[in-house]
Amino acid sequence: MRARYKRAxxxxxxxxxxxxxxxxxxxxxxxTQISRTLLxxxxxxxxxxxxxxxxxxxxxxxxxxxxxxxxxxxxxxxELDRHKDRQDEVGxxxxxxxxxxxxxxxxxxxxxxxxLANGGSVRIEINGNQPDGQPYGIDLNTTDNRILALAYAxxxxxxxxxxxxxx
Numbered sequence: 001m002r003a004r005y006k007r008a009x010x011x012x013x014x015x016x017x018x019x020x021x022x023x024x025x026x027x028x029x030x031x032t033q034i035s036r037t038l039l040x041x042x043x044x045x046x047x048x049x050x051x052x053x054x055x056x057x058x059x060x061x062x063x064x065x066x067x068x069x070x071x072x073x074x075x076x077x078x079e080l081d082r083h084k085d086r087q088d089e090v091g092x093x094x095x096x097x098x099x100x101x102x103x104x105x106x107x108x109x110x111x112x113x114x115x116l117a118n119g120g121s122v123r124i125e126i127n128g129n130q131p132d133g134q135p136y137g138i139d140l141n142t143t144d145n146r147i148l149a150l151a152y153a154x155x156x157x158x159x160x161x162x163x164x165x166x167x
Contacts, residue, residue: 047071047158049151051166052079059096067119069160073150074126075143125150
């Protein structure tokens with residue numbers, strides 16, 4: 001009965017995805033340590049990698065990831081440039097994303113990372129084509145595989161969880 005109460009209270013604070021993590025971390029801890037663990041889970045910073053189609057669908061996606069790190073592979077910027085000449089909504093969205101990236105570039109170097117107003121950051125990953133430590137058989141000549149290779153490399157070398165966002 002007590003576990004059911006904790007679970008119901010926990011679901012109001014944090015999405016159900018973290019419930020199993022929470023209970024795994026807090027199985028035998030006093031109440032004060034449980035609240036500290038909950039705070040740690042809620043503020044866990046993540047790294048999001050955006051695919052081109054996300055930005056072509058919603059140019060505001062750059063600012064939709066709260067206080068997390070956002071990485072745009074260079075190949076995504078190249079694909080956006082290819083779509084800017086179109087006269088439809090996709091072309092308009094590509095031009096809008098380019099304008100917003102230009103505004104961020106005025107604040108600092110995008111290759112080092114630029115802070116956003118919501119507390120997150122945006123960085124363009126230029127060296128996404130390094131084959132060291134890549135899974136066997138991945139062809140880095142295709143754009144999707146280069147994005148996957150970047151996600152794999154960041155997952156193995158980074159300190160935060162890496163999430164690839166695509167449509």
